[in-house]
Amino acid sequence: MQLMSTIRSAKTAPALLELSADNWRLAVLVGLVVSALAVVTLPASGSFWVVGAMSALVAAAFAVNAYRRRYYGGLLVAPAIAVLFVMNIFPLLWSLGLSFFAYQSNLQSIRFVGLNNYIKVLTDEVAAPGNWSALINTAMFAVCTVSAQMIVGFLLAMLFAKQFPLRKYLLILVLTPMMLSVVASGVFFTYYYDPTFGILSYVINSVAGGQFIVMDSKAGAVAGIVFADAWMWSPFVMLLVLAGLVSVPKYLYEAAAIDRVSAWRRFWSITFPYIRGLLMLALLFRTIEAFKLADLVIVLTKGGNDTMTISYHLIRIANEQNKTSEGAAISYIILFIVIVLTNLYLYVANPKNREA
Amino acid sequence: MTDRVSFWEWIGFRSVGGIAEAGWGRTLVVAVVSFIYFLPVLFIIFTAIKPQGLALSVPPTLSPTSFFGLIPDQFVFTPTLDNFASVFSRVMTAGGQPESTGFDRFFFNSIVIASASVLLALVIGTLAAYGFSRYPLKGNDTYLFVILTTRMLPAIVVIIPVILMFRAVGLSGSYLGIIMLYAAFNLAFTVWMMKSFFDELSTDVEDAARIDGSSEIKVFFKICLPQVVAGLAATFVFGLILTWNEFLFALLLTGPDTRTVPVAMNQAVSSGGRGTDWTLLAAIETLFLVPVFLATFFLQDHLLRGVTFGTVRK
Numbered sequence: 001m002q003l004m005s006t007i008r009s010a011k012t013a014p015a016l017l018e019l020s021a022d023n024w025r026l027a028v029l030v031g032l033v034v035s036a037l038a039v040v041t042l043p044a045s046g047s048f049w050v051v052g053a054m055s056a057l058v059a060a061a062f063a064v065n066a067y068r069r070r071y072y073g074g075l076l077v078a079p080a081i082a083v084l085f086v087m088n089i090f091p092l093l094w095s096l097g098l099s100f101f102a103y104q105s106n107l108q109s110i111r112f113v114g115l116n117n118y119i120k121v122l123t124d125e126v127a128a129p130g131n132w133s134a135l136i137n138t139a140m141f142a143v144c145t146v147s148a149q150m151i152v153g154f155l156l157a158m159l160f161a162k163q164f165p166l167r168k169y170l171l172i173l174v175l176t177p178m179m180l181s182v183v184a185s186g187v188f189f190t191y192y193y194d195p196t197f198g199i200l201s202y203v204i205n206s207v208a209g210g211q212f213i214v215m216d217s218k219a220g221a222v223a224g225i226v227f228a229d230a231w232m233w234s235p236f237v238m239l240l241v242l243a244g245l246v247s248v249p250k251y252l253y254e255a256a257a258i259d260r261v262s263a264w265r266r267f268w269s270i271t272f273p274y275i276r277g278l279l280m281l282a283l284l285f286r287t288i289e290a291f292k293l294a295d296l297v298i299v300l301t302k303g304g305n306d307t308m309t310i311s312y313h314l315i316r317i318a319n320e321q322n323k324t325s326e327g328a329a330i331s332y333i334i335l336f337i338v339i340v341l342t343n344l345y346l347y348v349a350n351p352k353n354r355e356a
Numbered sequence: 357m358t359d360r361v362s363f364w365e366w367i368g369f370r371s372v373g374g375i376a377e378a379g380w381g382r383t384l385v386v387a388v389v390s391f392i393y394f395l396p397v398l399f400i401i402f403t404a405i406k407p408q409g410l411a412l413s414v415p416p417t418l419s420p421t422s423f424f425g426l427i428p429d430q431f432v433f434t435p436t437l438d439n440f441a442s443v444f445s446r447v448m449t450a451g452g453q454p455e456s457t458g459f460d461r462f463f464f465n466s467i468v469i470a471s472a473s474v475l476l477a478l479v480i481g482t483l484a485a486y487g488f489s490r491y492p493l494k495g496n497d498t499y500l501f502v503i504l505t506t507r508m509l510p511a512i513v514v515i516i517p518v519i520l521m522f523r524a525v526g527l528s529g530s531y532l533g534i535i536m537l538y539a540a541f542n543l544a545f546t547v548w549m550m551k552s553f554f555d556e557l558s559t560d561v562e563d564a565a566r567i568d569g570s571s572e573i574k575v576f577f578k579i580c581l582p583q584v585v586a587g588l589a590a591t592f593v594f595g596l597i598l599t600w601n602e603f604l605f606a607l608l609l610t611g612p613d614t615r616t617v618p619v620a621m622n623q624a625v626s627s628g629g630r631g632t633d634w635t636l637l638a639a640i641e642t643l644f645l646v647p648v649f650l651a652t653f654f655l656q657d658h659l660l661r662g663v664t665f666g667t668v669r670k
Contacts, residue, residue, distance in 0.1 A: 048524075048525035048526070048527075072487065072490075072491045072572060073487045073488075073490075073491030073492065073493045074487075074493060075487070076483045076484055076486055076487025076488075076491065077483075077484045077487040077488060077493065077499065079480045079483060079484070080480045080481055080483070080484035080503070080543055080547060081484075081499070083480060083536065083539060083540050083543060084503065084506055084540055084543055084544075086536075086540075087514075087518070087536055087537050087539075087540030087541075088506045088514060088540050088541075089506070090517075090521075091514040091517035091518045091521060092514055092517070094517035094520070094521070095514060095516055095517045098516070098517065156389075156393075159382075159385070159386050159389060160386065162382060164379065164380070164382040164383045164386070165379075165380055165383050166383050166387070167383075167386075168656065170383070170386050170387055170390040171390075171656065172649070172652065172653050172656060173390040173391070173393065173394040174390050174393050174394070175652060175656070176394060176397050176645070176649065177393070177396070177397060178597060179597055179600070179601070179645060179648045179649060179652065180397065180400075180601070180641065180645065181600075181601040181603070181617070181618045181621065181641060181644060182601060182603055182618075183603060183618050183621055183622045184400065184621060184637055184638075184640070184641035184644075185396070185400075185641075187625065187632060187637060188396065188399070188400055188403075188637075188638075189396075190632075191632075191634065192396070197412045197413075197416070198416075199399075199416050202415055202416060231393075231396065239659070294604070295603050295604065315604075318515075318516050319519075319608065324516055324520075327516055328516055328517075331516070
């Protein structure tokens, strides 16, 4: 005990103006002063590097300080938190701020408008109907593609759940769609669906006769997009479910076989509890991804036949029409929906809540 | 019964974990399903070796060989490797000389950006995962949840400020900007996957080394890291799959010098008003698929364990 306290007291914090590598207070002071000077005097692209260098200085001082005083946890975690802060959390807060201003990236003016952007995108006579229909379409796409992916992914996982000859080589075939570029696979799906040259039309025309056009109606266009999306991403669900199936201890099945339990019962009382969490995880990830659905729609329909999704709509508003702050408001509405859905899933997935 | 099991063991198939064994009957069923599932990819690969004129033929040509007369002659084409050459150099204007298309540069960009960002995330994320696993902070779980949340956010939410930020500081169109951005998006699952691998290690050996006077740095590099090499591999492949084909950020944030293949592919096949150049697109995609396909194939066993983010314990 005596020894411990002597070791600790040997590492007292340095005084404010003492020049030592672990004097983080001095580093913060110098960093703030130099950054402020740089921001005032230099153009943005120059002051960025000065501020970056100062942040590095402060970070180095913190790191030396943490190492000398054995705060290993903080030292190890800090770089990850820093990168996430600069690239994700800071832009997120910026975006939140922008949503309260009237701002267009091609104009110089900026004006505080409070909640007006939110009110506009939700209720305005000109802007709102497009947003609402895109949102409803997205919800419909999410329900269709996620359920299709869950079913196909689950069935594929059941097929691969046993060890059999050549399993490794067949598994990679099923995983390949996930590795394709959405651009290429999307463009090739337009070929498969093409009324004149496409394979699908060729088969249907030669069987049924007459011209068959897949993407001609809303139902057809939605089905076409859902099919392509589900084909690409079912393997992801399969990977998750398969990992769960592999984790079921074999002796449970052996015990069930001795007791002559029916296959249906065996699935619900042995297999399902092991994969329930992973099914939830897959459902969560795929639903979040479904809200990002844009590139496939751009390639397949360009939003025609009433297949505009909210993500594609947002790209158009923010990037092509330069309505930056309106776009930010829409992104926060999407974010709000995703957070509500995430918590709903987590609530349902939590076994404690399920019992009640 | 015992006869069959010994036969499987004899040819090298053993029950792994909880997986029961099945025979060649299962192989046959799964082979048929997998083949049907793989057909659209196979068609793209076959299109890559088609003569350009046959890309839109009616009836569509399906196969480079007739498989001993199994496929009627009208669906068979003669394979060629010309399309792969024209990915890198082809005649761009009517009657002109073959020019370089710049695709060697775009492939180089894709490889540099994807591998640098995944490696950066791997280094930073592994350190963080080790910290979360071995030296829990106050509010450890909160930090972990916040990190996972950054993966849950629709990327679209942060894209406007990121564009503005990159424009303001001159990172737009540079390698550094896009690499940092991808690294941030890869960090979430890197931390979660690597933490699950560190959590499973026994700490006995580490404690013994500490008692023998090893420094913390030595414990990490000499004892912990060698035990999670499989985890590092799995995380790398998973990150590679997610980053390799990223389109939206690459479209908005890369310049002519840093353009990645998905963006360049989109421009190459839709520019010039001649409609889609199918054989060219197929050739680019086939070449682009090879690296990530090979990486996944060799690391798929680890991948299966890694994707669960530590929710499955052995």
